[in-house]
Ligand SMILES: Cc1cc2nc3c(=O)[nH]c(=O)nc-3n(C[C@H](O)[C@H](O)[C@H](O)COP(=O)(O)OP(=O)(O)OC[C@H]3O[C@@H](n4cnc5c(N)ncnc54)[C@H](O)[C@@H]3O)c2cc1C
Ligand SMILES: Cc1cc2nc3c(=O)[nH]c(=O)nc-3n(C[C@H](O)[C@H](O)[C@H](O)COP(=O)(O)OP(=O)(O)OC[C@H]3O[C@@H](n4cnc5c(N)ncnc54)[C@H](O)[C@@H]3O)c2cc1C
Ligand code: SF4
Ligand code: SF4
């Protein structure tokens with residue numbers, strides 16, 4: 001049982017929860033995630049550790065409401081307890097000084113991008129963040145990202161905020177403008193696929209952080225498996241970050257739809 | 273006294289002698305082996321309740337009469353933890369069931385579990401004089417073991433083992449499967465301060481997330497866990513050693529001894545085309561969703577795919593558990609696809625029998641070579657290569673060879689891959705200096721279960737790479753005895 005000590009709405013559909021988890025706060029590294037469960041009949045869902053405070057013994061999660069379980073979690077309030085929470089999971093991000101790094105995040109990908117941008121910045125890199133969303137209201141964490149970025153570019157599909165266009169338009173503009181040494185991308189699989197195709201064209205090394213379906217998060221079930229460089233890998237233990245140019249995104253897109261029908265049913269279920 | 277002398281002394285007790293004299297051997301061997309009461313196959317293949325219903329007191333006492341109380345009991349040598357079988361059986365014969373349960377607990381931490389899941393026909397029962405010499409069906413040792421353990425639990429007079437005065441020494445256990453639980457129980461009895469760290473949110477390892485309710489009800493495992501708690505064992509769930517806390521943390525926290533029972537949890541796949549299609553999954557994923565996450569319960573948030581034509585690849589206990597689960601979740605056609613013949617199947621004979629009664633189809637001498645999906649990526653068909661049996665391989669089983677050109681395509685909408693597991697690498701990777709085999713198992717001294725690091729012991733599937741509940745428990749016991757010796761040097 002882990003107590004929620006702070007809740008903050010970043011927007012209507014994005015909630016930050018600061019949760020007591022002293023052991024995880026101490027051992028986590030950027031890029032690590034946790035798996036939690038809300039209620040005795042709750043599902044295990046993976047969430048990135050956005051930040052941690054060792055002294056206070058807390059970790060912060062940034063959750064975007066997507067379906068039943070993420071909504072159920074976002075309904076919890078300060079003082080409530082999360083039934084189970086385990087971590088830190090996954091391999092930490094490999095951080096080094098490479099020069100200029102673009103952090104390209106969209107949708108659910110912005111929250112997990114935050115600690116990664118922070119770490120690259122602290123390692124002495126020039127960090128350019130490209131945030132993408134459908135429309136102005138869905139842009140999240142812009143201020144937080146600014147703290148760790150030399151520059152933040154916001155792209156909206158409808159042009160209601162920042163520049164009009166897709167994430168790839170933003171990334172391409174930067175690549176054409178200056179030398180980029182690394183692109184890190186997190187977001188919907190389809191977005192990562194197109195970012196990856198783009199950077200392949202320009203020969204810029206690219207890392208994608210994959211958000212597959214998971215159950216245990218410790219390598220036990222294989223639900224999270226994907227193909228990288230022709231080999232089956234488990235995202236929870238071998239990842240979540242992989243060389244984007246080697247990832248079979250089409251297969252990943254397909255696998256994300258595995259429980260679509262079941263999830264529709266779950267979504268219509270009351271959360272309390 | 274040596275083990276043999278103790279056995280003899282117990283056998284020479286007056287009550288045992290009188291029981292033996294009370295009935296002629298011929299009368300005993302003429303009795304027929306008891307039949308287990310079972311739920312009707314048609315009914316049980318639609319519910320999740322336990323299939324075996326147990327014996328009545330009368331049936332158990334009659335079955336116990338069949339045992340000849342042999343002077344050199346072969347059965348004991350067939351049991352990996354050397355349960356004093358005639359002693360517990362003879363106690364059942366004379367109606368002292370609680371005494372029988374006590375005899376079981378002298379060497380086995382979880383008799384209610386082993387009575388249900390041990391492959392008895394390969395262990396104790398295979399060495400019984402009835403099987404070895406008389407050409408008859410063995411004494412039903414497993415059924416009797418289950419009976420005594422259940423009787424004790426239901427009597428409400430469960431004996432909590434006596435615990436020695438606390439000695440203040442802290443011991444850590446990694447993993448709460450049968451190896452970890454039996455180790456923890458023995459150490460607690462000797463007065464150690466034991467903490468069990470478990471990665472999942474439930475305690476019990478495979479007993480909880482793997483073996484289904486219809487074969488091993490969770491409440492039976494829970495009673496044993498409660499027992500350990502009342503002996504002072506502490507459980508710390510959601511804690512992965514190597515991730516949440518490190519080996520160095522354990523050292524710093526002054527844990528004097530560490531036992532690794534982290535199991536062989538990693539699923540193997542075959543690396544054939546189409547294996548990542550939707551609907552193809554490991555038995556670990558399938559059973560974890562259903563058993564640990566209760567996914568078949570509409571109130572549970574975790575989904576599970578419900579197939580109509582379900583193929584399970586493999587022939588072990590895990591495959592049988594998966595195929596019978598699929599039947600219970602509503603599969604019209606549930607098939608075992610196994611590349612050898614039924615004779616080579618590693619599953620317990622009872623599970624194969626039960627599966628057949630429940631309408632499971634057996635496609636032996638078939639091996640999948642490809643899965644074919646629809647435009648949305650759902651598996652729809654599988655291609656099977658027919659096999660024939662060739663020469664015996666290293667394991668002594670006849671190895672399957674392909675029949676050239678004999679390929680068949682069948683319709684499936686769900687495939688469960690159940691071809692074995694590999695050791696969980698988390699602990700081996702995170703403890704510096706631990707000797708690991710090429711297969712990824714922890715190398716131990718077989719007599720003491722000690723690893724290459726002083727004070728660190730290991731047992732169960734992380735050492736054996738996939739074995740049985742009773743072997744895992746036996747390892748736990750052995751490790752406890754030698755760790756105690758080591759700490760008292
Ligand atoms: C390593 C990892 C880290 C993650 N970190 C974060 C994080 O920091 N913050 C956050 O908000 N989310 C994060 N996610 C995603 C998060 O786990 C999912 O959003 C959550 O499991 C959805 O559960 P649900 O029941 O609310 O939605 P569901 O009912 O399960 O899904 C609703 C719909 O969304 C689709 N969907 C489900 N999961 C994903 C996904 N991962 N990516 C894209 N589409 C999906 C489904 O196909 C379905 O159509 C992470 C995922 C992984 C694997
Ligand atoms: C479906 C199925 C059916 C089976 N049927 C039978 C049967 O009928 N009869 C029989 O005798 N055997 C059967 N077996 C085999 C038997 O269950 C195993 O041999 C036995 O459970 C091994 O016990 P263990 O204690 O070594 O490991 P496990 O039972 O695997 O337990 C290991 C535990 O350690 C935890 N863990 C792993 N890593 C860490 C870590 N780093 N930190 C903390 N915790 C960790 C795991 O989460 C798990 O709970 C079956 C196995 C399966 C999967
Ligand atoms: S523990 Fe298993 S092998 Fe030993 S006597 Fe009991 S059923 Fe037989
Ligand atoms: S070998 Fe068979 S008959 Fe003899 S003591 Fe053992 S169980 Fe009884």
Ligand code: FES
Pocket residue numbers: 213214215216217218219220221222223224225234235236237
């Ligand atoms: S989530 Fe189960 S293996 Fe990755």
